[in-house]
Amino acid sequence: MATLTVPLSRIEGHARAVINFRGGEVLSAHFQATELRGFELLIQGVPAEQVPVLVPRICGVCSTAHHLAAVKALEDACGIVPPPAAVQIRELMMLGQLIQNQATSLFLFTMPDFSGVEGQPSIFHLGDEHANIAPRALAIRRLGTKLITLAGGQFIHPVRAVVGGVASGLDPAAMDALRRELTDGLAPAMELVDLNWAMFEGLRDRIGTLGDDEPAYYLASVYRGHSYYGSSIRVLAPDGTEADSFTARDLSDHLELRPIEASYSDGIMFRGQILRANSLARLNLLPEMGTPVADGLLARFRSEWGYPAHAILLFDLARCIELIYCLERAVELLEKDLTHAELRAPCYSMEGEGYGLVEAPRGPLIHHYVISGGLVEQARFVIPTQYNILAIERALEVAARRYITDAGINLELERAVGRVVRAFDPCIACATH
Amino acid sequence: MEERFAVLQLSGCSGCEVSLLNADDWIDNRRLLYMPLVISSDDIPQVDTLLVTGAVYTEDDLFRLRAAVRHAHHVVAVGTCAVSGGVANLGSRDEVRELFLDSMERRNVPRLLGKSRGIDTVVPVDRYLTGCPPTPELFMALLFSPESFSAPRMVCAECGRKKTRDRPDHLVGFHGGMLDPDICLINQGLLCIGSSTRAGCRAPCPRAGHPCVGCRGPSDTFIERSSDEWLEGIKRVFAGLTDIAPEEVDTGLRSPQFSLFVFQFADYTGTPRDKSKVF
Numbered sequence: 001m002a003t004l005t006v007p008l009s010r011i012e013g014h015a016r017a018v019i020n021f022r023g024g025e026v027l028s029a030h031f032q033a034t035e036l037r038g039f040e041l042l043i044q045g046v047p048a049e050q051v052p053v054l055v056p057r058i059c060g061v062c063s064t065a066h067h068l069a070a071v072k073a074l075e076d077a078c079g080i081v082p083p084p085a086a087v088q089i090r091e092l093m094m095l096g097q098l099i100q101n102q103a104t105s106l107f108l109f110t111m112p113d114f115s116g117v118e119g120q121p122s123i124f125h126l127g128d129e130h131a132n133i134a135p136r137a138l139a140i141r142r143l144g145t146k147l148i149t150l151a152g153g154q155f156i157h158p159v160r161a162v163v164g165g166v167a168s169g170l171d172p173a174a175m176d177a178l179r180r181e182l183t184d185g186l187a188p189a190m191e192l193v194d195l196n197w198a199m200f201e202g203l204r205d206r207i208g209t210l211g212d213d214e215p216a217y218y219l220a221s222v223y224r225g226h227s228y229y230g231s232s233i234r235v236l237a238p239d240g241t242e243a244d245s246f247t248a249r250d251l252s253d254h255l256e257l258r259p260i261e262a263s264y265s266d267g268i269m270f271r272g273q274i275l276r277a278n279s280l281a282r283l284n285l286l287p288e289m290g291t292p293v294a295d296g297l298l299a300r301f302r303s304e305w306g307y308p309a310h311a312i313l314l315f316d317l318a319r320c321i322e323l324i325y326c327l328e329r330a331v332e333l334l335e336k337d338l339t340h341a342e343l344r345a346p347c348y349s350m351e352g353e354g355y356g357l358v359e360a361p362r363g364p365l366i367h368h369y370v371i372s373g374g375l376v377e378q379a380r381f382v383i384p385t386q387y388n389i390l391a392i393e394r395a396l397e398v399a400a401r402r403y404i405t406d407a408g409i410n411l412e413l414e415r416a417v418g419r420v421v422r423a424f425d426p427c428i429a430c431a432t433h
Numbered sequence: 434m435e436e437r438f439a440v441l442q443l444s445g446c447s448g449c450e451v452s453l454l455n456a457d458d459w460i461d462n463r464r465l466l467y468m469p470l471v472i473s474s475d476d477i478p479q480v481d482t483l484l485v486t487g488a489v490y491t492e493d494d495l496f497r498l499r500a501a502v503r504h505a506h507h508v509v510a511v512g513t514c515a516v517s518g519g520v521a522n523l524g525s526r527d528e529v530r531e532l533f534l535d536s537m538e539r540r541n542v543p544r545l546l547g548k549s550r551g552i553d554t555v556v557p558v559d560r561y562l563t564g565c566p567p568t569p570e571l572f573m574a575l576l577f578s579p580e581s582f583s584a585p586r587m588v589c590a591e592c593g594r595k596k597t598r599d600r601p602d603h604l605v606g607f608h609g610g611m612l613d614p615d616i617c618l619i620n621q622g623l624l625c626i627g628s629s630t631r632a633g634c635r636a637p638c639p640r641a642g643h644p645c646v647g648c649r650g651p652s653d654t655f656i657e658r659s660s661d662e663w664l665e666g667i668k669r670v671f672a673g674l675t676d677i678a679p680e681e682v683d684t685g686l687r688s689p690q691f692s693l694f695v696f697q698f699a700d701y702t703g704t705p706r707d708k709s710k711v712f
Contacts, residue, residue, distance in 0.1 A: 009469040012447050014493070034493060034543050035444050038532040042523040049606055050690040053643065057520040060448020060566065100451075108454070108471045122472040124465070138457045145455050153641025155455070156448045156566050160641045167642030168614055262541040344611050418473070429446050 001027060004409075006417045010109040010122070012061045013428025017396055017417045018262070024406035029396035031389060031421070033265035039433040043379045048074055048350040048371045049163065051379075055367070056157035058381070059429040061104070063157045064097035064148055065360035066430075069367040071161045072230070077354025077371050078163065078347055085341035086165030088333055091227035092151035093158055094358060095330040098228055100144025101361035102279070102323040105425045106196055107137035110316055113419050114199035116206070133195070136188060140323070143185045147330055150178050165344030172339050179334035186293065186327050193297070193320040200317060207412070211312030211420070213398045216274045216391055217243060218281035218308065221357060221364040225290035227329060230357035233364050235270055236285050240308045244270070248357035248366045251382060260389065265431035267389035268382070274394055277363025277387040278424060279318035284308040291332070294325035312395050315423040350374050360384050362427055385431035388424045395420045438482040438576065439467035441501045443494040444521065444549065445487025449512040449566040453484075456569035458577070482507045482576070484562075488514040489550045490521055493543035502556045509560040509575065510552050513648060516561055517697035521549035523689050551697075561711045565648035565694065568634050575712050582712075587652045588627035588645045591636040596620060602676040604685055612642045619674050624685040626695070628670045629655060629663060631711070647694040656708045660699030 006017040014035040020027040039058050046054060052070040056063030068090050075082060082090075111133070112120040120126055123134045145155060150170060152158025160166050204210050215238035221230045233251065235244040246254045255275075258267040269275060284307070289295050298321055305314060351374070356367045363384030370378040399420050403413035442450060450470045467477045477483070483505035489495055502508050513519040532545060552558060562575050574582035585591055594617045601622035612618070618625040618639055625644035627636065631652045639645050650656065655663040664686055671682045686695055698706055 007475070009473040010471060012470065014442075032542065035491065036532065036542075036545065037444060037490065037521045037549075041532060042521065046523065046689045050688065053646070054520065054523070054690055054693075057446050057448070057565070060446040060451045063446070063448060104451075104454070112473070121474050124472070135457065138454065142455055142457075145451075149637065153643060154637045155568065156452055159638050159643035168612060261539060264539065264542055 006414055008418065008421055010112070010418070011421060011426055011428065012059070013431075015426065015428045017421060019396065019400045019404070021400065021404050024404060026397060026400040026404050029393055029400050030262060031392045031396060031426075032263040033428045033432050035428060036264040036432045040379050040381060043376050046376050048369070048374055048376055051369070051376060052161060052163070053157065053159055058433045059427055060156050061101060061427055062097070062360050062362070062365070062430050064093045064152060065358050065365050066367070067152070067158045068093065068161055068229075069356040069358045069365050071163055071356065072358065073354040073356030073367040073369050074163045074350060074371070075354065076356060077352040077369060078350055080164050080345050080347050082165040082345060083342040085336070085338050086343045087229065088336055089151050089166050089170060089338050089343070090161055091229050092330060092333050093148055093161070094228035095326045095333070096144045096147030096151060098144070098322060098326045098361055099147060099330070100141055102319040102326070103137060103141035103144060105422070106316060106319050106323065107133070107141070107192065109425065110419070110422045111137070111196065111199070113415065113422065114196065114203045116199065116202050118415070133192070136192060140185060140189050140192060143182055143327070146178055146181070150174055162344070163350065164347040167344075169339040169341070169343055175334050175338065179331055182327050182331050182334070186324070189324060189327055190293065193324060196320055197317065200313070204313070209402070210314060211395065211398075211423070212402060213312055213395045215308075215310040216276045217270050218284045219270070219275050219277050219363060219387055220282040220285045221359045222282045222286055224286060224288055226359070227333070228359040230359050230364065233357070234285055235275075236281070236308060238308070238310070240284070248355040248364075251366060258390065265389055265428070266386055268386045269390060274391050275387045276391045277384050278315060278361070279322055280309060280315045281363060282359070283318045283321065289321065289325045291325055291328035293328055294321050297321045297324060312420060312423045315425070362425060362430070363387050381433050383430045383433060385426045385428070388426060389431065392421060392424050392426065435464055436482065437464055437466050437478070437480045438484060439477050439480045439501070439505070440465070440470075440484045440486065441467075441477065441497065442469065443485065443487030443498060443515070443552070444490035445512065445514045445519070449486040452566040452569055453572050456572040458573055477501050477504045479504050481505070482509060484509045484511045485515050485552050486511045488518045488521055489546065489552055489555055490518075491543040491545055495546065495555060498552055498555055507559045508552075508556060509562055510558045511562045511567060513563070513565040513694060513697055514549070515552050516563060516650070517551045518549035519565075520693060523693060559710065561706060563631060563648070563650045563697075563711065564634055570635070571633055571712070579712060582633070584633035586632060586654070588630045588632050588634065588636050588639065588649070591632050591634070592627055592639045593636070594618065594639065596674070600674065600676045604677060604681055614642070618642075618644050619671065622675070622677075624682065624691070626667050626686070626691070629666050631656075646691055650694065650697050650711070653708050656698060656711055657705040660696050663695065
């Protein structure tokens with residue numbers, strides 16, 4: 001048996017793909033996470049009120065999602081309902097998180113694979129013809145960071161959400177300025193999306209596939225007009241019918257955790273079936289987005305690739321639609337009064353067991369705490385990348401079969417491995433936590 | 434010749450990288466040669482400056498750090514994890530042992546070391562860029578004009594909240610009730626240590642209503658002294674502005690969220706860091 005190990009870059013964290021084969025026969029493919037910090041143990045004994053600002057350190061890419069999942073879990077434990085304006089400020093944080101993440105994934109992580117110039121190490125090396133892409137992409141990405149900063153306080157690890165609501169309202173002048181910036185950002189974002197879409201079609205023509213993997217189940221916690229704040233989780237069957245629906249609290253009755261021997265990340269299955277979460281899952285679970293420009297893109301997407309869409313590389317186009325949606329949705333929310341409204345319900349003691357769910361960039365994220373005497377007795381995290389781990393492995397195996405044959409190993413394999421993994425945009429710091 | 438730099442990421446959260454990506458002036462100069470988060474390249478080329486983020490927590494971190502510094506003239510420890518081991522040091526050693534034993538059951542993954550460590554326990558460090566994470570402005574200043582960057586001595590001076598004569602007699606915790614948007618958080622009974630934390634971040638947390646937890650570490654007044662002296666300094670501030678018992682302040686400072694940052698320079702080597710190295 002021969003083993004091919006492909007180191008991975010342009011993803012969050014440390015991971016590698018390992019493909020085992022004999023002659024032209026692919027035996028197995030693995031996706032291995034090679035880092036671990038151990039947050040479920042580290043957070044034990046910590047005062048519950050400190051948790052929302054410690055857990056963002058699980059991941060600097062998805063920090064907002066952890067900040068809010070923690071706050072929601074503690075509110076669930078204490079039976080506190082935050083005021084509507086506080087929820088809207090939190091929704092703005094999530095929209096900022098999604099803008100930042102989808103722009104990073106689309107432009108910094110995958111665009112070098114799509115550009116048509118093979119072997120480009122990064123978006124900063126696309127050559128003179130595309131030299132202006134990187135600054136434009138970073139400018140769109142920065143809109144997300146600005147929104148996180150405005151709504152969340154700190155620029156990477158937010159601090160504004162507290163149990164019961166938010167610590168303070170938003171400055172109306174800053175809201176107004178950012179609303180104008182986001183409005184003005186829509187056109188340049190659409191230009192980049194169009195460019196990405198064209199590169200994407202070029203890639204499909206060049207490699208002759210958008211992914212040969214079979215259809216799968218999809219999972220997300222979204223509804224029309226949502227702001228990634230999380231609701232109940234729904235599972236879609238490959239034929240587009242709803243297969244299951246449950247709350248964060250009941251997750252373990254509906255999904256199965258699968259430890260993976262040579263990885264620090266576990267995987268998650270649905271009734272023994274492969275699951276997919278992230279952008280394509282959300283699109284497959286939404287009738288429409290709820291904002292005009294994004295809905296135009298979604299109609300185009302569905303007319304070209306049908307419903308539900310299954311090809312793996314479509315995750316990237318789904319991210320394009322979400323990027324535009326988040327810009328539009330954030331502009332709507334920034335028109336509200338988030339300065340003087342009631343922002344906080346009081347909380348005097350923390351006790352009990354709670355679950356918090358948000359729709360993080362990579363899927364439904366759940367924090368689960370048992371609080372005793374104000375301290376964390378037990379913590380458990382269900383991480384979106386874990387839903388996709390087994391889907392990544394199956395897709396890697398399919399890609400390996402395409403490029404490892406009796407004729408030999410096609411050198412396209414290494415690039416295919418990168419494309420497959422990046423389509424799922426895995427986050428290893430989160431997955432291993 | 435223009436200065437070339439690389440970013441090596443050890444066990445961390447990528448937050449430092451995400452912050453650096455917002456400091457995008459370096460793009461025009463194409464000086465960034467290695468950063469696996471956004472650039473696919475197998476080996477670190479020869480660079481002038483190596484920025485290291487994350488802690489030394491696995492044997493893989495140890496190997497990669499030792500290999501990388503051979504290619505760099507200057508090594509910068511970026512963020513709390515690279516400075517002191519960071520957030521992975523929360524909790525007791527028993528829990529770390531439990532993790533270590535868990536990892537023994539998994540084959541072919543890099544093994545965990547017994548403790549999450551700052552990088553200067555392994556290689557010499559020329560500069561420390563503190564913050565969890567450092568702001569884009571601080572990255573730019575460090576990379577391009579460290580001499581001309583100026584900031585007040587402490588976060589307090591960047592915050593802008595007004596001090597009053599209100600003297601709270603207990604800490605209220607973070608979740609008590611609505612805060613006044615303009616009044617100093619200490620006057621409102623919050624354990625804020627911006628009065629002696631290194632400035633330069635522009636105080637985003639206290640401005641948003643969350644106390645400064647000291648992620649940038651002690652100001653120059655305290656950086657070369659023991660952390661006990663910093664703790665005493667903080668307690669003196671609270672004695673001056675509040676009627677809160679010093680024991681209550683002390684307990685708060687030793688809670689995980691504060692101790693993570695308060696003790697980041699106070700520690701394992703016993704040698705104080707030269708303040709000229711801390712940015």
